Amino acid sequence: GGTIALDHDAAPAGTDPEVGEVIYRGPNVMMGYATTASCLRRGADLTELRTGDLGRIDQNGLLTIVGRSARFAKLFGLRLDLDHLEDRLADHGFDACCVEHDGRLGVVVAAEVQDDRLGLLVSELAGVTRSAIVIQTVDELPRRPNGKLDRAAAATLLDRLAPPTTGGSTPTPSQLTGESDREEGVREVFRSVLGTSDRPSPTASFVSLGGDSMSYVEASIRLEAVVGSLPDRWHLMTVEELARSQRPSGEALASAWVPVETGLLLRAVAIVAIVARHIDLSDVVGGGHVLLGICGYNFARFQLDGGARPRAMWRSIGRVAIPAALYLAVVSLVTGGYGLRSVALMNHLLGSD
Structure with missing residues (x-):
């Protein structure tokens, strides 16, 4: 068991004084996801969980949840812990205040730093595309009288920035007359889109620059404004190849029927199936399995190169399948407990011995 407490200072400005962020303290607080081997070596070092919920505790000790704290942002389906992101930036030497700003991740940082460099770091730490991040540098972060960050003032600083220039300012294929x-x-x-600090080389591709399923849709939409209708497997094509692949797009784009990638369509269908199942509108199951399959497909498509997959397969065979087959062969010779099909690891294909 554990105890429940409220952090009233973490509640947004203007909130009822009795309301605070719900904090759970106890020995059974989980440590989260391990990302490196060092995480596993740390041991149990967390005893407090900031839930992100806003609540109040009455005289009888009853906790009532009244809302959510603003310290979590939901961007492109990702739930971001802004406090954790600030801690990660501090580990890299940046004193920053992170807020959700007009559907994007806003970062106010007290440093003189190149926007591209910091943007690339934030993109990597948060797992969102560079175009989803807005950055403002200041001499000193705004703070409340009690010394805590004034996040409302930080959001005001971001309001002063010019709005992002996307969509309307993008040149059309007809305006880009030459291949160069x-x-x-x-x-x-x-x-x-990918937040690269260096100018991409002519031989660079979407995948080689670190593109993934999160940035794929935005990149494809913006590329269509440059080269017209995109060819199949464009994410593997180099900058030069994409520049030479301009297709007549007027008729295709003017048509009521617009091509949609199969993965995007399956994602939409799966989400609708999941929601319909949860609200008892339909008994169709398998939406979650479809999304899991799409995740695996996108991982293989964007994160694994063609040579890595065969190497990984043969490595698994060498580490798992061959030792298992040798062990079963020895047991079969000594005890006769296994047949040839088991030794060859083909029970599922040929049936049990």
Whole structure:
């Protein structure tokens, strides 16, 4: 068991004084996800869980949840712990205040730093595309009289920034008359969407620059404004190849029927199936399994190169299948307990011995 407490200072400005963020303290607080071997070596070092819920405790000790704290942002389906992100940035030497700002991740940082460099770091730590991040540098972070960060003032600083220039300012294929113009347009799309600090080379591709399923949709939409209708497997094509692949797009884009990638369609169908199942509108099951399959497919498509998959397969065979087969062969010779099918690990294919 454990105890429940409220942190009233963590509640947004203007909240009822009795309301605070719900904090659980106890020996059974989980440590979260391990990302490196060092995480596993740390041992249990957490005894407090900040739930992100806002609540009040009455005279009888009854806890009532009244809302959510603003310290969690929901961007592109990702739930971001902004306090944790601030701690990660502090580990890299940046004193920052993170807030959700107009559907994007806002970062106010007390440093003189190149926007591209910091943007690339935030993109990596938060797991969102560079175009979903807005950054403001200041001499000193705004703070309340009690010394805590004034997040409302930080959001006001972000309000003063010019709105992002996307969509309407993007040149159309007809405006990019030469291949060199289109190549520069492709480079700019990759640089802005993927947050690369360096100018992408002509031989760079979406995948080689670190593109993934989170940035795939935005990149494809913006590339269509540069080269027209995108060819199949465009994410594997180099900047040069994409610049040369301009297709007539007027008729296709003007049509009521617009091509949609199969993965995107399956995602939409799976989400609808999951929601319909949860509200007892339908008995169709398997939506979660479809999403899991799409995750695996996108991981293989964006994170694994063609040579890595065969190497990983043979490595698994060498580490698992061959030792298991040798062990079963020895047991079979000594005891006769296993047949040839078991030794060859083909029971599922040929049936049990």
